[in-house]
Amino acid sequence: MYIRAVRFGAWRKLQAGDAGVVDEAANDLVRTGSMVSVYECHSTSDIELVAVAHSCTRLRAQPFDYIEIDDFFVANYPVATTPGTTPLPDANRLHRDVDLSGIRARDAAIRLAFVGFTLSRLPAPELRVVAARLRDTGQPIPASSWLLAGV
């Protein structure tokens, strides 16, 4: 399974069947070029690691919202292993770029909406607990992160 961090609103609307938001969802998927940044996760632990890795550089406490994308959707496109840009190397090793250069991002968003995705969330308090546990196992979570404030 692959996951992609998203902002709740557009995907929540897409999930509710609002076809008018496809362009915005596509805009969420691809910011530069034609690559979609995702993380390949095989377990809940992987998802938690990615969630903490993404959240530790956020400027305020907030939940981690993401979509789960099935393997069979990603299998339609070339996938490359590329380093992520989080502070956690173990999470960066799960990073992949899905190459959408053969189609428009909008079409990918439409296909994704059509085949289905799961919009999920890890709430901020839960992220703090996971972050404290990961820090104790040696993950280099920045001490200044909101995730470790008061821990």
Place this chain on the structure above:
Amino acid sequence: MSDSTASAMGAGTSATWDRIDSWSAGTWAVRTRDRLEEVKLRHLLAAFDGARTSDERLAAQQRILTLGSEAIPSVLAELSLSQPPDRADVLLELLVRRESADAVIDLVIRGGGTWALRASLADALARYVPAAPSGEGRLRFRIAAALVALGRDPDVGVRSTAIDAIGLAGIADEPEIHALLEDVAEHDGDAAVQAEARAILGEFE
């Protein structure tokens, strides 16, 4: 706010906002969208999007946060479009650092703008709450009233973000917020929004 700005908001094309009223130092000021600041913001956001390492990403984030209040109209234009979460995070942080809560509340009260902008304003309001403790009734009340308005928005994306923001801000104990949550939990047309409101109510009961 100028007539042209108001009509742009009403037409839902706030990506073209050119001016913003702001409450600063006790007076209203109208700031015009500054083309130089807009170019700077775009350049810095491109560096943020294109960062290849964590250090590059953090450096780009910090450079964006050095922009001044002149960039706020351009920030609002960006927030009028859906944004990935990390981008939205830094844009919202710049907004709340450079703009007063009163100015943001005023934008909410005046209405209009895209759903993405209204949702972003809800996110921003939650970020002002830590600076408005319970004892500071007026601002907290105004924030709560603005979130209530957004919690009744016709757009499900705005409503769900506003309910989320209420949960994150921890202000469900405000009477008008509590009443909103009860109403949403019972009557909202979207089951997921209802569930979110019930979850927040459950935390306070």
